[in-house]
Amino acid sequence: MSSYICNDNRCPSGTVCPFYASTGQDKMCRRCKNYNCASCLSNVLSQCITCNQGYFLQDWTCKLCQAGCRTCENDYECTSCLSGYKLDQRYCYKCSDNCIDCNTYGDCNICGPGFFTEGGPNCHKCSTGCVKCTNSNNCSACFDGFELGGMVCKTCSIGCKTCNKGVCTSCRYSFALKDGNCTSCPENCGKCTAEGSCITCQDGSFLKNGMCVSCGDNCMDCKSDSMCRLCKERYDIQSGKCILNECNDVNKCTDNKFCARDPAGNKCVTLPKNCVDADISGNCIRCENIYGVEDGKCVYCAVYCNICISPKQCTKCYENYFLKNGVCTSCSDGCRSCESATKCTRCCLGYTLDQDICQKQGPRECSKSKSCPSGKFCLYYPWISTCETCAEGCSACSDIKSCTACIDGYRLHEQTCVKQICTDSKQCHYDTFCEILPTGNICTNCSEGCKFCSTATKCTRCNLGYSLDGDICQKQESHECTSDKACPSGKFCEKKYLNNTCENCREGCTTCTDSRTCLQCAGGYFSSKGTCQSCSQNCKSCRDQDLCYACQNGAEMVDGLCAQPVQRMSGGSIAGIVAGLVLLVGLIGGAIAFAVARKRKVQRSVQGDLEVKRRISSFKQTTTAFGAKSRSDSIWQSLLVCDELGGLRYRMSWVGKWRQSENEKLLVGGRCECAGAGLERKGCKIQKQLG
Structure with missing residues (x-):
């Protein structure tokens, strides 16, 4: 029976019983695809489970240990050594030739079969055929x-194992x-039997009529000479024949060779240079760094290019160069790697990166x-x-991740300084509280409607429009007005504990801040000490009750006041006037005599009038110099100039401060008042009340 037929699902090393095999079916062992597998998955032949001696398992693949290792954890740490090597600190040191065990000093402890030691590092050969001896003349056991015979080994006849x-x-x-x-x-x-009939066959042959017939080249087990079931290592079955495959997707070629794939069998062929x-066909399709493919050969990349597809198509530049339009261009001074001429990502030794630029370091x-x-x-x-800066908030550190002390406003938490903008709620705004967090204390907003709080759920005082219910501020009925919601004209916002309301301003006021302070009066009113007073009758706009700027209801401005126009006289009134004129003529004669007597006095009065005219002229010039203009609208005041006796002589219009001489008098609101230089309007003492 072939050793490659599954026996209780057990197969020789390097093969596996197929997962689909069952009793009554052909249970032929299949070879693992990875040549270094000792066993592999029955359903995925390319994935190793255990490895041959001298290999270790990594990601379902068997990889080579270092020289001398029997078993290892990786390619640089041995766990046991092959015969003839000594394990020391996870490395296998080779003993001297023919020595199977030695100490760390190189002295051989045990020599291999057919050799003996005399205590030194070397092994000496026993006599011919001797497997065990103490010296070259003292044999105690022989090879098959x-x-x-005595202390020497004698040869048996051909084919004889023991004799x-x-x-x-x-x-x-x-x-x-x-x-x-022993016969062959x-x-x-x-x-075979003594008569020469075969009992079992060697690997690569099958039993037929008492004779062993060859399976064919490189076949280890077959049903017939044309139907191989298992090939030697590195051979694959194709149409019942064994085809050499030195390499495949799992088994790579050694260095400087590539796997040349061919239907007749893959072979490892030496790679072209670089x-x-x-x-x-042996044409290169990928080159080493600094080389690119051109016509199936490897030629140098362009200058400063590290990796290229072709000599004219660079994909990666040397350090200190960056790729621009397929060409390698130099980075700035001190820059080890960069994305562009102005953006460095890593600096050379002696330089420090500062905002994409490498600055040269000092001593x-x-x-x-x-x-x-x-x-x-x-x-x-x-x-x-x-000297590098510690992390934010750190006043002392051993490195960037290990802080030992913090600056004010930070506290230490697991070798990190976390921001601490408060220690208690007194340091926070009135509508926030100090919340203690592992990552740093912060001022956190109180709950909605809360003005003062100690925690997020404990309020001690509420904002306007909210009332305290336990530790929570409950919203009251909505306000009629707020700072963002104004009252209509003629009203102001009365702030109350539970509900703001719009209240009326005082009479005549259109804009006020409260019931006592008016900011703007309505038409027909003037402002006086924060209140609105009514102008005189028929006055639309005034400064005070005696000085009207504009009239209404058809009234006319007379001496700063608004009066209704005079009605047309009737026929009776005209007759009365005629009678009065007759009486007046009678009185003229008597008046002439009186006039002669007062002639001298009148002359003096005329001279005084001329002086008044002169002063009025001077007064007009003065007012013009101060910006007054001849206008007759509502902002001008009508002023009357009085003589020394209080009689009406001249009238003029003017706005501003009084700039007249000390002897002039003005008729204001039915009063004759002086208007001395430098006095404010109506600031003169009353001289005489006119009848």
Whole structure:
């Protein structure tokens, strides 16, 4: 029976029983696809479970240990060594030739079969055929095919495994014992009878009519000479034949070789110079760095180019260069790698990155004997040392991640300084409280409607429009007015505890802040000490009750007041006037005499009038100089000039401060008042009341 037929789902090393195999079916072992597998998944032959000696398992693949390792955890740590190597600190050191165990000093403890040691590092050969001896002349055991005679080994006959005094007692593989001699079995037999009939066949043959017939080249097990079931290692079955596959997707070629794929069998072929991968024809399809493919060969990339598709198509530049339009361009001074000429990402030694630019460093800033200032730590390298800033809020640190003390406003939490903008609620705004958090204390808003609070759920005082209910501020009925919601004209916002309301301003006021303070009066009113007073009758706009700027209801301005126009006289009134004129003529005669008597006095009065005219002229010039203009609208005042006796002489219009001489008098509101220089309007003492 073939050793490659599944027996209780067990197969030789490097093969596996298929997952679909069952009783009554062909349970032929299948070879793992990875040549270094000792066992693999039955349904995924390319995934190893265990590895051959000298390999370790990584990601379902068997990879080579370092030289001398029997087992290892990775490619640099051995756990046991092959015979002839010594394990020391996870490394296998080779013993001397033919030594299977030695100490760390190189002295051999045990020599291999057929050799002996004399205590030194070397192993010495025993006599011919001797497997165990203490010296070259003292043999105690012999190899197969020899027998011990005295202290030397004597050769048995051909094919004999053991013999006694020249007579064979057992035979080698593929030999049969007959009459004390070993005779050779027929070709390809593993075991046969003395008569020469095959019992078992060697690998690569099958039993047919007592003879072993070859399966064919490189076949290890078959049903017939044309139907191979299992090939030798590195051969695959194709149409019942074994085809050499030195390499495949799982089993790679060694360095400097590539897997040339061919239907007749894949072979490892030496790569062209500077090539890392090639096609079946040997044309390079991928080159080493600094080389690009051109006509199937590897040629140098363009200057400063590290990796290229072709000499004219660069994909990666050397350090200190960046790629621009397929060409490598130099970075700025001190820049080790960059994205553009103005954006550096890493600096050369002796430079520091500062806002995308590499700034040249000065001499050493710190050492073991020269510490850094507060808030910095010493970043030390064999070639340079700098004082680097600790993390935010840190006043002392050993490195960027290990803070030992914090500045004011921060506190230490697991070697990190967390921001602490408050220690209690007194340091926070009135509508916030100090919340203690692992990442830093912060002022957090109170709940809605809360003016003062100690926690998010404990309010002590509420905002306007809210009332305190336990520790919570409950919203009251909505306000009629707020700071963002004004009252209509003629009203002001009365702020109350529970509800703001719009209240009326005082009579005549259109804009006020409260019931006592008016900011703007309605038409027909004037402002006086924060209140609105009514203008005189028929006055539309005035400064006070005696000085009207504009009239209404058809009234006319007369002496600063508004009066209704005079009605047309009737016929009776005209007759009365005629009678009066007759009486007047009678009185003229008497008046003439009186006039002569007062002539001298009148002359003096005329001279006084002229002086008044002169002063009025001066007064007009003065007012013009102060910006007054001849206008007759509502902002002008009508003023009357009085003589010394209080009689009406002249009238003029003017606005502003009084700038007249000290002797002039003005008729204001039915009163004759002086208007001395520098006096404010109506600031003159009353001289005489007119009748």
